[in-house]
Amino acid sequence: MRQFERYLVTSALPYANGPLHIGHLSGAYLSADIYVRFQRLVNKDIVFICGSDEHGAAITLRAAKEGIQPKAIIDKYHESFQKSFEGMGISFDHYDRTSSQLHHETSQEFFRNLFNKGEFIEKESEQYYDEEAKQFLADRYITGTCPKCANENAYGDQCEKCGSALSPTELIRPKSTLTGKEPTLRKTRHWYLPLDKYEEWLREWITEGTLYDKVLHYPEDWKNHVIGQCKSWLDGGLQPRSMTRDLDWGVDVPKEIPGSEGKKLYVWMDAPIGYISSTKAWAEKKGKDWEPYWKSEDSALIHFIGKDNIVFHCLIFPAILKAHGDYVLPVNVPANQFMNLEGDKISTSKNWAVWVHEYLEDFEGRQDELRYALIKNMPELKDSEFTWKSFQDANNNELVNNLANFVNRVIVLTNKYYEGIVPEIDEDEGFTGPESQSEVCYHDSELIRLFDDIHELCANIRKYDFRSALKNLMEISTKGNQILQFNEPWKLQKEQPETVKVIMNICLQYVTAISVICRPFMPFTSDKLRTLLNLDPIKEEGELDDLLFQLADGEHPLKAKHQIGKPFHLFSRIDDDVIEAQVAKLGNTGAKAAIKNPIKETINFDDFMKLDIRTAVITEAEKVPKADKLLKLALDLGFEQRTVVSGIAAHFTPEEVVGKSVSLLANLAPRKIRGVESQGMILMAEDDEGKLSFVSPEDGWPNGMIIK
């Protein structure tokens, strides 16, 4: 592992268009927070930077819909994010926002720099333009029929129903969401970053860790899925990517550049530079110099993100940084995968999420319980799952029964036997240690063993293996419980008080150590432990370093004769009804379910009369070869037979479909699909989740009847 003078850690900028949920936390914020708090505890120079991402079409679009200013939306979420992060103890050194003046200047400087160096290529392309609103339309401002799933409300960049990525020109019957009119294609010029030209060095840098033969990182330290995803992009060939957009909400392309009117920076030229402007703002606030963190070779830049951001942080942003020159490239991008919730994907629109602000209200003062459950199940290498039951189990079985109980036993007994004063010990007094019940163990050797355990925990954090590190923490607590159990001080107190002193003393050292090492995972608990021990709170200024030195030197972290505090419970049980209430809350969209699919444009009676819909029955059905979704159906219309190809194979087997009465749009122009001519279309009803149901006449109704 390379050694660094200073660290700059970033967490993905949350997009100011919806509140924070546990998926966000477990993806990019908790992991970064653990890492940063840890590095502070070992005295590293480290800065933790983040901010709200506040530009882009989704925000203006929503503002227009709700009849408010974009500013109102971003202010609302910026404030909400700050509260949620602070509430959960995410310890940013600085949290900024991309709407700030400083950010606009910084990202413009970047653009100007690249422009002046001739890094961009200028290209003309055709984009949709709304004649009435007199403006180009961002992808999100165009809706139309999805060419893939026929959803009539697909957006220009993607169809939310089938999830496919689209470009606006693929949409069938495009419509401007501003005026409802059909947009026209117009030529527009944009500046492109020629990623194809950077392919070679990007590949070397990602896969070898070297840039022009200089070692920058070790690929084996990177997560497999991160490198894998980059490779698949590189293998597919990189395309020049537009760095500007025709938008009205974002950072202006610098005015002096010809043709800049109406152009804004593309989000990936804007948001990641937010990391830089936020660092600048931090430096200003603290009276420090921001530049070494970004520009000095002995600085480590680390991006914590979710897997959806890998390509941008590993390819596009590094390309931008290198094109600028001066800047360091990230030394690691430890992207997490996704966290599912109770068996399903987290979904904002379905309200299938645990919202951070709601958790903070429902479970006041219990942030560490959620942090613990999320870290324990963090999607570090593969998708993982959060369930309320597992949250309850982790809390009750591990935090309450193991950790809190161990601490409580120690504090209670110390108060009982010594009136809360740490006993002085005879170092030659032996006891049974946690490793072996048959061998005698001594206070000084046990401190060394504790040192080793903590060392292992540290190594895991450095490897970004936070789940293992958390396990290490709990193992230390288990060993504390074992010491008590094996030695049973409550039995010895009368006969062998000197032995009991050693036992209680070593346990107090354990608790003291835990108050330090639990800090990255559970900062609030760390504070409580310090109160129990009557010690100063951890300030994250090298305390873990100090602890390790003391243990290595045989020095007691908690001194004899120190007066500790009175016992109280670190964690308390969570009952079933609390958990059941949370589960019941999931998916309650309430009134919000509203109009997902607005009623289409009005048509007149003649339009309707053009349709010829008939009753029919399916007589035969078979799968279309080499197509997952298609069934070839034979239909009996009474007076004739039809063949129809229908995209329902994902929902129905051929067997269950035969004999079904259906409604058939009979005068639809025939079309060849996968080599089979389809003569009509079967009418289906579809629910929110894409499930299909036949629209059928009553059983026994004759075939070929007109539906009107």
Next chain:
RNA sequence: GGCGUGGUAGCUCAGCUGGUUAGAGCGCAGCAUUCAUAAUGCUGAGGUCGAAAGUUCAAGUCUUUCUCACGCUACCA
């Protein structure tokens, strides 16, 4: 159909470059124990490592085929 990822104890998952009787946590059973929020500790039951074939002295670990799940992709009038 193509590409990718994954299928290890009831549940959640570890198992690096192939090497002795396959591991952890939770749950379960029995025992010990009472300082502690009936918490803790010990012991134990439980797996033909998705299926089959192959390479090898040796395969959860490599190859092939198959199967299931998920992701992307094609087919969706």
